[in-house]
Amino acid sequence: MSQTIALYINGLNVRFGGFAAITDLTLEIRYGESRALIGPNGAGKTTLMDVITGKTRPNSGEVFLDRKLDLATRGEAEIARSGIGRKFQKPSVFEALPVAQNLELAVRRGLGWGEMVMSRLSVAQRERIEEVLVTIGLQEDRQRKAAELSHGQKQWLEIGMLLVAEPKVLLLDEPVAGMTEAESERTVELIASLRSPDRAIVVVEHDMEFVDRVADLVSVLHEGRLLGEGSMQAVRTNPKVIQVYLGR
Ligand code: ADP
DSSP states (O other): OOOOEEEEEEEEEEEETTEEEEEEEEEEEETTOEEEEEOSTTSSHHHHHHHHTTSSOOSEEEEEETTTEEGGGSOHHHHHHTTEEEEOSSOOOOTTSBHHHHHHHHHTTTSOHHHHHHOOOOHHHHHHHHHHHHHTTOGGGTTSBGGGSOHHHHHHHHHHHHHTTOOSEEEEESTTTTOOHHHHHHHHHHHHHHOOTTOEEEEEOSOHHHHHHHOSEEEEEETTEEEEEEOHHHHHTOHHHIIIIITO
């Protein structure tokens, strides 16, 4: 496993008015790893994702991609272009368009409308789309409208829409929420197949069994602070974690 740090977060503080959503949070996420972020509602997980993607500005602290790109000062579009892909909990695919066209639009993301309509895809882009269709298991469904897909398939399509840009950091917010058992199982396999020495995966998830299967390291947040970190086994037996979270 590569030991290079992808995301470096140091002494992070985020306040909303007088309320501290994140307090003195330090976290390092390395290339090659799959990290789970867990914690009860209100722990600060979404806020952390928002800071990493430039949606929320921290009050203080460092947030770096590759030790050089200061994410605390960049806009959302620039951060997305620099290799951070985020999937929100609810799929937001283009329902009226076929699967393949959703991926084509995702390739063109960041272009203006005129360029989007005019530009032709390069051979490399077409090949990338084909690869992604196979990865997300939707090659047979390429001409189907996204609206006709199952909930699970829509989630995979949305992951595919991030994959066409070959993200270095993939942030997945509750990827198995609302999925059937078979779909969750397939998502475990999908996430395993997305692992690469050139990529870091961060999963926010409540389903502990799923976390255990997809993540090497788990960071537990509680009331905006890092409560514990380590393997699922270490976290499960951490008394502080048991007390506030798993022991409920
Ligand atoms: P989680 O994703 O772990 O459930 P969040 O990051 O969504 O937690 O929220 C952390 C805390 O910050 C919560 O108490 C939430 O109410 C608060 N919070 C989040 N966003 C805002 C906001 N824009 N304004 C005020 N409070 C917020």
